[in-house]
Amino acid sequence: MKKLFFGLLLFAQVFTCWAQQNSVIKGTVIDSKTQRALQDVAATLQSVNLVVTTNPEGLFVFDNVAEGKHTVLISSAGYTPKTFDVEITKGQQLDLGTIVLQYDITSEQQLSLITLTENDLGDDNSGSENTAGLLQASRDAFQQTAAFNWGQARYRIRGLDNEYGVTMINGISMNKLYDGRPQWGNWGGLNDATRNQEFTMGSGTSDYTFGSILGTQEINTRASIFRPGTRISFAGTNTNYNWRAMATHASGMDKDGFAYVISASRRWANEGYFEGTDYGANSFFASVEKRFSDKHSLNFTSIYAQNSRGKNSPNTKEVTALAGEKYNSYWGYQNGQKRNSRDKDVEEPVFMLSHYWTISERTTLNTNVSYQFGKIGNSRIDYQNVDNPDPTYYRNLPSYYSSQFGDPLNTSELQPGGLGGHYIGNNESNKYLTDQTRERFLANKQIDWNGMYMANTNAVTDANNNEIGRTPGVSRYVLYEDRTDDKTWSANSILNSQLSDNIALNAGVTLKKLKSHNFQNLLDLLGGAYYNDIDPFYAGNQGQADLNNPNRQVGVGDTFGYNYNLTADYYDAFAQFKFSYNKVDFYAAGNYSRSDYQREGLYKNGIYANNSFGKSEKIDFNNYGVKGGLTYKLTGRHLLSVNGIYMTKAPTLRNTFPNARLNNTIVNDIDSENISSIDASYIIRTPKLKARLTGFYSKIDNATETSFFFAEGVVEGSGSDANAFIAETVTDISKKQMGLELGIEYQFSPSIKVTAAAAYGQYTYANNPNVSVNNDAFAALAEEVNVQPVPGQTAATDFGKASLKDYKLPGMPQQAYSIGIEYRDPKYWWIGANANFLASNYIDVSALLRTSNFLKDPETGYQFSEATDTRARQLLKQEKFEDFYLFNLTGGKSWKVGNSTLGFFASINNVFDVTYKTGGFEQGRNATYRQLNQDVSSGTPSFAPKYFYGYGRTFFVNLYINI
Structure with missing residues (x-):
């Protein structure tokens, strides 16, 4: 014992x-x-x-x-x-x-609020998705304001496109290799399932990646971190969709080491805010985790988000004056139903396997493998040897008769005027034609689906020549989609280790492999029997889409027009050391990456017979980055923080192959972007006051951008062939972003909180970049005559420098200010109001118009005799949009019923129904001084800038129950 x-x-x-x-x-x-x-x-x-x-x-x-x-x-x-x-x-x-x-009432706001604007869902996916992503990412007053109140006006933090941020799911980057941007539709409608997020502002430290200058966003779908329970919600709104139903259940970790989360939602609308914009989306999410021991856990995540929505058209001032801000030229009635010709369909499931290894009390290793596949389709109408079906085609508008006729050299006739105000040439005749065209447009301002069906069929008549039916013929009009079918494999490992009491290490490696199939897919013959796979603008072999299979007749589901693969391999490694001491924390990080690109043409195009079929040369880019920063603790509540970064970034696939649809051409002397940025912040954190004042400066050099449009007067000495559909590539672009950010939150009492935010930026082009044009018509002409009409000109013609220095970067307010107040009652209801002022938003200017080609007569090669510097400056002045105010209201109430919570959230945005432009672009069609001067001077230009408009007054109401 x-x-x-x-x-x-x-x-x-x-x-x-x-x-x-x-x-x-x-x-x-x-x-x-x-x-x-x-x-x-x-x-x-x-x-x-x-x-x-x-x-x-x-x-x-x-x-x-x-x-x-x-x-x-x-x-x-x-x-x-x-x-x-x-x-x-x-x-x-x-x-x-x-x-x-x-x-957290803000959490309910984040889960409920509509965040996707028309810009977020645009064809190039270039808008404010990063702002939308902030909704669940930060408690910072400035970022919350930028998301909730300025996002509807396409505000971009620090003037940066979202390709300069990194969005991750479980540590794997979701930025597309094609354009560098995340496709938010890949997990749209799964707010509950993607709410576990970490956000890093600017170039600050991230535990998952080296990052970039806009910040990083990490979405964690590990099943065990979800709070157990069930959430069901139903919402109504008048924005891009009308209704949303959502349900999510999380099990929590059971005694056997299993946890799972499932979520599903549906969003739909017969018509959204803009005319003819139908919407339908179904989303599903599942995450299952098995914890084998305290050291090892395995998690499987699957995401399926299918989205289909009708787009709305940008419109000129003339069209808006005739039909209103909500007018959309993309739709028409078919059998009594509205049908949109421009649908965007996204369906790219993601499967991801994640292993979590706690190596020791100081070190963890997270390894992820993912596979994403599926399709993105953008539909539109194609036509051959018939009239353009677009109701806003310039010949269908009144301005065609008030701006296109008369003597362009007689500037006395070119007087400014309003709609129907002044006319050129024979005024009485033009006035009659203008008035007739206006009446015809107002009576037929939508797509004529029935008329296209009639054009695609042949009449069947009786003995008396009376029509008794119709039979399918060759289609003059068809509906097709520009399809992208991507297959992407990704793998990474992320190491986190506490090396000593004061030093931590984050390191990781990433591998990514893409095969992207791009083609035209025929969706609907519109009553016809088949469609000819030719380009009617070219004769003989040049009109053939595929010389290996000439004169094809295609039907629904067939590939035609163009067909090619893009492949890319991407490798990245980074390491980051963080040092933490009593008065100062600092960090240093570096990375290396490599990108390999190649195009493989599956068609032998008739214009580029020797440069379209088969594989292009392989091009690679080696890049690196270094960054560092420190936080000095003046006291426990007052901090100074500084971050700096220099990095290089490979051009995207989109900008490497300027005319990928038709040939293997690679942009001449293309190289990586050079990016540098620095920011400094003063931060206050007290029980009542939280504030951040940040100054920032960023410079992006050697950027490349590609765009497509029809232009006139772009080929010197070629007569009528001066007009052509072109691919414009602008290289060696320098952009400069500098400004201040201020966010303040003050808790006056447990019930009343006041917030204020301000952003003042100057975002400009910092140099005169180079412009080249890939002109299919010129390539065809050169091949036909077997000679270059002008020495040195090829299909990719160099137009020299564009005078863009000091022009403003477009498509976003460069100044934004907000003040808000929120009342939170102890009985769990709350209401908030925000007043916002947004200013200094500019139009997207045409680079081609600002080259020496603008003043040069394509017939003679000399400057237009009537051109003056003063008038040229007037024509090329960048348009600034009107400043505007937005007033928003939010509120909600919750009740505790047993162990469940029942509640609602409601918001009204743009309470006073203010009309404002969110963006726009100059049309590059009038590429010379004489054409643009005649068009603009009429007062009713046919090729005026086109604009996007923001939502007017909108509402959102969400009912929910948490069990």
């Missing part, structure tokens, strides 16, 4: 000694409203990305914590997260005590 007693005493001493050696952090989490323990709340030890969850008593425990400084993040869906900065010594057992989580 004595031996047993002393044995137990010795064991207790050893155990006590061991426990003293074992450093621990623990705490208990409860709900502020019910004072009950919260189970499955995620507690994250951020230095090593180690996650544990609370047990049924609300307790979490980190064992074997390394010595040094740590940040503990306590987070759960629907609650305001809390962070704790702690310092652990050897053997210390730190109890954070009872941690009270409060219901």
Whole structure:
């Protein structure tokens, strides 16, 4: 008995000694409203990305914590997260005590709010998706304002396109290799499933990637970090869709180490805010995790988000004056139903397998493999040897008769005027034709689907020559889609290690492989029997889409027009060291990446017979980046932070092959972009006041951009062939972004909070870039006569420098200001209001118009005799859009019913129904001084700029229950 007693005493001493050696952090989490323990709340030890969850008593425990400084993040869906900065010594057992989580009304706003604008869903996917992504990513007052209140006006943080940010799911970048941008439609409608996010502003530190100058966004779908429960919601709105139903269930981790999350939603509208914009989307999500031990866990994530929506057209001032801001020329009635000719369809499922390995108390390794495949289709009408079916085609508008006739050299006739105000040439005749055309447009301002069906069929008549039916003939009109079928494999490993008490390491490697099939897919013969696979603008072999299979007759589901593959291989490695001390934290990071591109033509195009079929040369880009920064702690509540970065970035596939649809040409001397940026912030964090003032400067050099349009007067000395459909490539672009950001949040009382935000930027072109034009008509002419009409001109003609320096970067307000107030009642209802002023938004200018070609007569090669510098400056002045105010209201209420929460959220945006332009672009068709001067001077230009308009007054109401 004595031996047993002393044995137990010795064991207790050893155990006590061991426990003293074992450093621990623990705490208990409860709900502020019910004072009950919260189970499955995620507690994250951020230095090593180690996650544990609370047990049924609300307790979490980190064992074997390394010595040094740590940040503990306590987070759960629907609650305001809390962070704790702690310092652990050897053997210390730190109890954070009872941690009270409060219901987060902003979280409900984030889950409910409509964030996708027309710009976000555009063809090039270039808009404010990064702003939309901020909705669930940050507590920063400035970023919240940019997302909720300025996003509807296409505000871009720091004037940057979203290709300069990185969006990740479980550490794998979702930015497309084709254009560098994330395709937000790939996980649209899955707000509940993608709410676990981390965001890094600018070039600051990320634990998952080297990043870029706009920031990083990490979406975590690991099943065990979702709070258990079920959420069901139903919403109504009048924006891009009308109705949304959503349901999500998370199981939490069971005793056998399994956890799962499933989510599904549907969004739909027969017609959205703009005329004829139908919408239909179905989204599904599943995540399953198996925890094998404390060290190993495996998670499988699947995402399927199918989206189909009708687009709305940009319109000239003339068209808007005739038909209104909501007018959309892309649709028409067919059998009494509205049918849109320009649908965008996205269907690209993602499957991802993630392995989490806790190597030691100081080190974790996360490895992910993903496969994404599917299609993106953009439909439109094609036609052969018939009239353009677009009701806003310039010959169908009144301005055709008020601007296109008369003597262009007689400038006395070219007087400014309004709609129907002044006419050129024979005024009486033109006035009659203008008035007739106006009446005809107003009576037929939508696509005539029935007329196209009639054109595609042959009449069947009786003995008296009366029509008794119709039979299919050769289609003059068809509906097709520009299709992209991508297959992308990705793999990465991310290492996080606490090397010492003050030093942490983040490192990772990424591999990505893309095969992208691009082609025209015939969707609808519109009553016809077949369609000829030729280009009617060219004769003989030059009109053949594929010389290997000439004179094809194609039907529904067939590929025609163009057909090619793009392949890309991408490799990346980064390492980052973070140093943490009492008064200063700093970091340094570097990366290396390589991109390999190639085009493979599947058709032998008639114009480019020797440069279209088969594989192009392979082109590769080697890139690197370095960045660093520090945070100096003046006090615990006042901080100074500085970040700087220099990096190079490979051009995208889109900009490497300027005319990929038809040939293997690679942009001459194309090289990587050079990117540099610095920002400095003063940060205040007190119990009542939170504020950040940031100054930033960014420079992007050697950028490349490609666009497609019809232009006149672009081929010197070629007569009528001066007019052609062209691919314009602008190289060696330099852009400069500089400005200030201010965000302030002040809690006057537990119920009243005031926020203010301001952004002042100057975003400009910093040089005169070079313009080249890939002209199919000129290539055809050169091949036909077997000679170059002008020495040095080829299909890719160099037009020299474009005078763009100091022009403003387009498509976003460069100034934005907001003030808001929010009342939060103890009985769990709340209301908020925000007043916003947005200014300094500019049109997208045509680079081609600002080359020396603009003043040169294509017939003579000399400057137009009537051209003057003063008039040229007037014609080429960049348009600034009108400044405007937006007033927004939000509110909500929740009730606790047993263990469930029932509530609603509502918002009204643009309460006073302000009309404003969100963007626009100059039409490059009038590429010479004489043409543009005649068109503009009429007062009713046929090729005036086209504009996008924002939503007027819109509402959103969401009812939900959390079980």
